[in-house]
């Protein structure tokens with residue numbers, strides 16, 4: 001069982017849903033557990049996935065996922081960041097990305113990278 005964390009900023013949620021639809025066969029397997037920040041998780045559920053929803057990003061969801069990364073509980077992070085928007089929880093976002101590097105966890109921050117990662121993972 002592998003755990004994938006899915007996160008998308010508001011401006012990137014449509015692309016995330018598109019990505020989830022594109023890789024349904026790979027991602028909707030019982031060998032993969034999906035965890036997500038709150039609103040991304042709701043969209044992921046609406047796309048037909050079973051997902052463990054954590055808090056919304058600005059309320060601490062990124063920090064919760066960061067903690068799971070630090071505990072060795074996450075195998076891959078797909079985080080579609082919106083570089084054109086400001087985020088009140090920027091420190092949490094950087095913490096999450098830093099911990100991916102600390103613990104050598106694959107992190108995709110855009111759809112092109114995510115596609116390559118998922119193909120490598122499958």
Ligand SMILES: O=C(CO)COP(=O)(O)O
Nearest residue numbers: 037038039040056057058
């Ligand atoms: O803010 C986020 C990532 O930094 C995402 O949070 P939501 O999925 O709750 O919108």
